[in-house]
Amino acid sequence: MSPAARFWSRKAMASASSFAAAASLKRGVSPWRPEPPALGRTTPRRSSIGLGCFRRSYVAAAFDNENREFVIVGGGNAAGYAARTFVEHGMADGRLCIVSKEAHAPYERPALTKGYLFPLEKKPARLPGFHTCVGSGGERQTAEWYKEKGIEMLHEDPVTSIDIDKQTLTTDSGKLLKYGSLIIATGCTASRLPEKIGGSLPGVHYIRDVADANSLISSWEKTKKLVVVGGGYIGMEVAAAAVAWKLNTTIIFPENHLLQRLFTPSLAQRYEEFYKDNGVKFVKGTSIKHLEAGSDGHVCSVKLEDGSTIETDTVVVGIGAKPAVGPFERVGLNTSVGGIQVDSQFRTKIPGIFAIGDVAAFPLKIYDRIARVEHVDHARRSAQHCAKSILTAQSHTYDYLPYFYSRVFEYEGSPRKLWWQFFGDNGIICY
Ligand SMILES: Cc1cc2nc3c(=O)[nH]c(=O)nc-3n(C[C@H](O)[C@H](O)[C@H](O)COP(=O)(O)OP(=O)(O)OC[C@H]3O[C@@H](n4cnc5c(N)ncnc54)[C@H](O)[C@@H]3O)c2cc1C
Numbered sequence: 057m058s059p060a061a062r063f064w065s066r067k068a069m070a071s072a073s074s075f076a077a078a079a080s081l082k083r084g085v086s087p088w089r090p091e092p093p094a095l096g097r098t099t100p101r102r103s104s105i106g107l108g109c110f111r112r113s114y115v116a117a118a119f120d121n122e123n124r125e126f127v128i129v130g131g132g133n134a135a136g137y138a139a140r141t142f143v144e145h146g147m148a149d150g151r152l153c154i155v156s157k158e159a160h161a162p163y164e165r166p167a168l169t170k171g172y173l174f175p176l177e178k179k180p181a182r183l184p185g186f187h188t189c190v191g192s193g194g195e196r197q198t199a200e201w202y203k204e205k206g207i208e209m210l211h212e213d214p215v216t217s218i219d220i221d222k223q224t225l226t227t228d229s230g231k232l233l234k235y236g237s238l239i240i241a242t243g244c245t246a247s248r249l250p251e252k253i254g255g256s257l258p259g260v261h262y263i264r265d266v267a268d269a270n271s272l273i274s275s276w277e278k279t280k281k282l283v284v285v286g287g288g289y290i291g292m293e294v295a296a297a298a299v300a301w302k303l304n305t306t307i308i309f310p311e312n313h314l315l316q317r318l319f320t321p322s323l324a325q326r327y328e329e330f331y332k333d334n335g336v337k338f339v340k341g342t343s344i345k346h347l348e349a350g351s352d353g354h355v356c357s358v359k360l361e362d363g364s365t366i367e368t369d370t371v372v373v374g375i376g377a378k379p380a381v382g383p384f385e386r387v388g389l390n391t392s393v394g395g396i397q398v399d400s401q402f403r404t405k406i407p408g409i410f411a412i413g414d415v416a417a418f419p420l421k422i423y424d425r426i427a428r429v430e431h432v433d434h435a436r437r438s439a440q441h442c443a444k445s446i447l448t449a450q451s452h453t454y455d456y457l458p459y460f461y462s463r464v465f466e467y468e469g470s471p472r473k474l475w476w477q478f479f480g481d482n483g484i485i486c487y
Pocket of ligand 1: 157166168242
């Protein structure tokens with residue numbers, strides 16, 4: 057056995073035995089063991105033995121990740137908190153790989169429609185200021201942190217397919233990755249207005265990541281009339297930030313009052329008054345018919361179902377999100393519930409594959425049903441619960457009380473800042 061092979065084997069055995077102990081304690085009916093990472097590789101770890109020696113020793117497929125024992129797909133909120141738990145248990149170094157679509161180390165996503173959108177003179181939030189886990193008072197895990205902890209990060213290379221039998225993933229750039237245990241933390245993508253009604257016109261924005269927020273900020277530098285579509289928390293936060301830019305802002309939504317799923321009509325009324333006092337206009341109870349482009353192809357007006365037209369030069373759409381199950385559909389994971397169905401330890405029905413955060417449809421014990429929760433508190437807690445269940449003998453049920461918050465008008469010089477918290481049922485998506 058070559059030195060490199062021994063290296064992998066030692067690690068795999070250590071891991072497998074701690075796993076086996078945990079598994080036999082808690083899994084009962086269908087125990088499983090993580091597969092030791094496969095040995096095939098073309099790019100050897102730096103070692104004293106020569107390349108030729110590697111080439112003679114390895115006959116299996118080559119893999120493009122060094123850390124193969126645990127792989128997290130998705131580099132967002134949940135991934136950042138899971139990484140912290142792996143580090144706390146001494147199981148990250150040389151073992152954990154995170155594959156991310158984004159260019160940045162995991163960050164606290166809620167900042168994007170809050171401090172991030174403020175104009176420059178009002179001291180906006182910027183990376184590296186809000187990397188996980190600062191949102192819960194934890195360490196700021198910058199790119200250097202991941203390097204120091206021996207966590208392999210692959211950026212801007214989304215996973216496009218999975219081979220369950222071979223325990224491999226393929227990325228957009230064609231990398232072949234091997235995993236022992238896999239955690240799916242792909243979150244959601246912003247729901248879009250259909251292209252045929254102008255949902256992809258230049259000047260129409262959606263906001264899910266830093267790139268989206270940067271694109272919006274650069275358009276706001278030229279915007280005069282803004283239309284925000286959607287009266288949920290994203291729409292309300294965007295509209296509040298637009299006040300800091302002194303934009304002529306109109307919010308449009310089909311419901312009778314804003315934050316319909318969370319607020320009572322009277323609470324919504326007070327909230328709305330506060331926005332109106334800051335110059336924001338409301339168009340309620342009607343939907344978008346289509347968005348129109350001007351002669352330059354850029355969005356120029358919004359046609360509503362009630363027959364009215366609103367002129368605009370920038371539209372921000374905040375109409376919800378969809379679980380990013382893409383590469384994991386039709387491979388035997390249950391996605392019929394909208395997200396990826398897991399049990400109270402975040403295990404999918406395929407041994408060794410887990411799902412956490414926004415994408416996971418889990419048993420919400422308190423309400424006795426399967427639910428997905430698209431809020432950051434759940435992303436953090438589900439990540440920690442799942443990682444602990446994998447790495448320790450923890451076997452207790454995830455017993456979660458949904459919690460959600462929003463903060464608006466927090467820019468420098470704002471006459472009043474608002475912050476609310478919500479505990480319980482209304483803000484969740486149930487099946
Ligand atoms: C603008 C905004 C504001 C928010 N504000 C609040 C708030 O005020 N309060 C609150 O409670 N919650 C808020 N949320 C929700 C909260 O941010 C999410 O619940 C949380 O980020 C979920 O974490 P996650 O890791 O599951 O998903 P995400 O943080 O979305 O991370 C998923 C990651 O996976 C990546 N990815 C997707 N597909 C692939 C693939 N195939 N391969 C590799 N990578 C992939 C994505 O690019 C992303 O980096 C907000 C969300 C947004 C978008």
